[in-house]
Amino acid sequence: MLVLVGMSFVVLAGCLRFGAEPVSFGDAARILFSALRGDPAERETAGPATVILLQIRLPRVLLSCLVGGSLAVVGAVLQALLRNPLADPYVLGISSGAAFGAGLAILLGIGTTLWALAALPLFAFAGGLLALLVVYLITRVDGQLPVSVLLLAGVILNAIFSACLMFVTSIMEPNRSFGMMTWLMGTLTAPTYQSLLVLALYLSTGSILLVRFARPLNLLALGEQAARSLGVEVEQVKHRVFVISALMTGVVVSVSGMIGFVGMVIPHAVRMVLGADHRLLLPAAFFAGAMFLMIADTIARTILAPAEIPVGIVTALAGGPFFIYLLISQKGAMTR
């Protein structure tokens, strides 16, 4: 665990180093330390490197860290709840619901007037929660949520929301619909420190709350009946975890669009290395997801520098083959 935390910091430093405008490690460290000391002399003589590092690169790397970590934790939690190692926010339709909410906000012009901080996450959370409520109401049979029906409802809802989202995109003005498309593919743009702080509050609170459910989640991963017979208040835990997951997904989608694969691959990979105990898995997944997205975003903004590609493309292209590799290398162990 400590190794993972340490590795995260190394990766963070590495990601600061690389970019369209390279900054050496020494310079980066000097700039960071003087910024931390609040040295007024340094601020006056601030060169382009300082501005790039502090105003653009650092907030963006921190954002990718938060988004990646949160996606991985939410993915791991949903996998446990659905007892399906391939589940993530997308399978349940939470992401597309959130994206539709955010898309609607952009269409109505709310996104441009009252920028991201207030309106967009709210719309996305509403969309995500709406998706979740619909899935829940379709699925519920006498206060129970049969997993198979839940999955099916999620798949169908996903299709419906995707169609709605495509409709919204198609009636937009061309230049805005282009922005919409890039956002949908998953893009991380440098946030202000204020919005970063709000995000960090939301996402870290959500993550910590989810980690606190780790032990009941272990039992739920065995099956609902087994969990109940071992003393878990199954419905209560499920409801809470679903709402927290929807909130976090809404927040993440509103800032970064649809970044796929992190929520599916990272928990899976961590589970193969550390085992299935969620008390280890969830925190580890946060750091692994954070590292993964920091690296992916660094690649996204450097590979065609000064142009950028949506980070969602990188995560899918990097995550997919990695996933296949893990499957092949573990195949023997799995069928034993």
Place this chain on the structure above:
Amino acid sequence: MTSPVYHVTDVRFRHNHNRSAAKNWVFEGLSFAVSPGEFIGILGPNGSGKTSLLNLLARLKHPQAGTIRLFGENLVQLKQDAIARTVALVPQDYLPTFPFSVEESVLMGRFPHQRSDTFFSLLSGMGWESDVDRKIAWSAMQETNVAHLATRSIEAVSGGERQRVLIARALTQEPRVMLLDEPTAHLDLHHQMETCRLLRRLNDDRGLTVILVSHDLNLASQYCDRLLLLDHGRIVALGTPHEVLRAETLRAVYGCDVLVDQHPASGLPRITIPGRVNAGGSPMQSI
């Protein structure tokens, strides 16, 4: 006066998805009681309601009418973890989705005993098991002969070993009642007897009340104090093996002829399938 372990009164139950059908009641007025320290076998043909009954006793399902009392307390009013500290359920089969180790799986039996009210656990929030928890889990693993598998993945052990892991997990709950759904179904002869002896020993030494569902009439006859024979959700017979395992009763319930004689060592009823008549051996007589 000690209250009975279970006091089941007029229980009516049907599965929720059968709401539209007028009939299809699994139980229409089921009543019986279980005393502390009893070893009871629930028998009956497929679909007679054995597993449903076990699920009702573990409160995995709720009856539509009637009451089930556990040590005098109404089952519907108890909290889930309070039930889990008293009653342990060993399910029939368990297909693992995630690679928990055997030791982790057994330790999960400590969940209902976790203390969530202490300051320390609020602070940590992770609910790691204590040394006491580990000790209890370890002795349960030794008792069920799975200690050597501790670090193996639950996915990587055989069906029989997994069955014993589930019994170890149930023991780790430190229950007063153990419910088992066909505990010997996946086991070879050696492990069938091992399991039954283990349950018998727990019953004799610790006064653990055991209620098990079985298709194996002979094992039930040899190890259970009382048998409960179900057919279409009704109790056909409830009593000692001698009282329940009669050729005419079994014929009425299972719809086939069996030979019932006495076990040469224990004197308890022994059930034999008729087989081919006069296939070389001497003809047997049914008593």
